[in-house]
Amino acid sequence: MKIQRITLTVGLIVIGSTCVFLLSFLSHKSITSNSASQLDNSAASFQVSNSDATDTLKRRNDERILMAFNAVESSNQPVDFWGKIIDQNNNPVAGVRVVYSYITEHGTISDLSWGFERYHQSEIISDLAGEFYIGNFRARLLEIKSLAKSDYESTKRGVQNYDYYGSTSEGRFISNKDVPIVFFMIDKEAMKDVVTYGSALESGMQVVGDGVPVRWNVRSGKADSNGELQVTFKREPIFLSNSSERLQWSLKIELIGGGIIAASPADAIYRAPEIGYLSTIDYPKVEQKRGYPNQAFYFKAADNKYGRLHLELYAEDKGESARLYIQSWLNSSGGRLLEAGSNP
Numbered sequence: 598m599k600i601q602r603i604t605l606t607v608g609l610i611v612i613g614s615t616c617v618f619l620l621s622f623l624s625h626k627s628i629t630s631n632s633a634s635q636l637d638n639s640a641a642s643f644q645v646s647n648s649d650a651t652d653t654l655k656r657r658n659d660e661r662i663l664m665a666f667n668a669v670e671s672s673n674q675p676v677d678f679w680g681k682i683i684d685q686n687n688n689p690v691a692g693v694r695v696v697y698s699y700i701t702e703h704g705t706i707s708d709l710s711w712g713f714e715r716y717h718q719s720e721i722i723s724d725l726a727g728e729f730y731i732g733n734f735r736a737r738l739l740e741i742k743s744l745a746k747s748d749y750e751s752t753k754r755g756v757q758n759y760d761y762y763g764s765t766s767e768g769r770f771i772s773n774k775d776v777p778i779v780f781f782m783i784d785k786e787a788m789k790d791v792v793t794y795g796s797a798l799e800s801g802m803q804v805v806g807d808g809v810p811v812r813w814n815v816r817s818g819k820a821d822s823n824g825e826l827q828v829t830f831k832r833e834p835i836f837l838s839n840s841s842e843r844l845q846w847s848l849k850i851e852l853i854g855g856g857i858i859a860a861s862p863a864d865a866i867y868r869a870p871e872i873g874y875l876s877t878i879d880y881p882k883v884e885q886k887r888g889y890p891n892q893a894f895y896f897k898a899a900d901n902k903y904g905r906l907h908l909e910l911y912a913e914d915k916g917e918s919a920r921l922y923i924q925s926w927l928n929s930s931g932g933r934l935l936e937a938g939s940n941p
Contacts, residue, residue, distance in 0.1 A: 701736050
């Protein structure tokens, strides 16, 4: 009887322990399941968040590229250009072959932040009034490359590039139909009496800064004590040991028996004025403009022949003298036109 009780007690203990174990196991499994579920949810949430960030970066990059593309394309503006071609007597010149080019900017849908340029070229013929129109397209820059007609020659001076976007300090170019841009074509027959003497940076002389006048022959392009052009150069100090030394200088220009007047190196046509000449003029103390390395003058000689001078003085040369380059044009017929042909 006692043994049976012990057996029953042991059995109850075993059954109780088993139940406790089962409950503990089931509880641990539930916790593990919940933790795994939470980890899965966290991973899924991270994947969604990471995907959203990637999409946002891609969208912003696409927007940046599109903005750059549109900015490049917007530099191409509508082109309207009205031009007129006249001769040395202001008469219209018909049948001139006008060659022009223009540049267009294009964006690119890529990771590049800029685009590329495309070059175009075409031509048009001036009408009976000497006029022509270029347009009906978009571009950033227009260039008039050349004007050509038999028995005529272009002066090839003046503004030839026209910025329709406005990327320069001068702003956007706007053409006016009622005020066309004028170009000159010179009749080669009218050029035959114009002779050029000397050339830029090749012909000239050394002038000492002691204030003693020296002369130049504008009809031969050489230094000549009897020449009509007289220049007087003064510099203090006379002798320069280095070009950075402080100095004062002046250059007076005179046409013996005639007169002289300032001109522009960029004149659309070289034609001397009839009046306004002075006996003496000062060489201007201004910085040389890029593209125009000389100072220009018209003169009227003692025999009433008209001419043009280009002078370039290097006042800060070391030593006792400075270089003075001289180029001259003279119309032997007495006319005021001073355009020399390419093969005078």
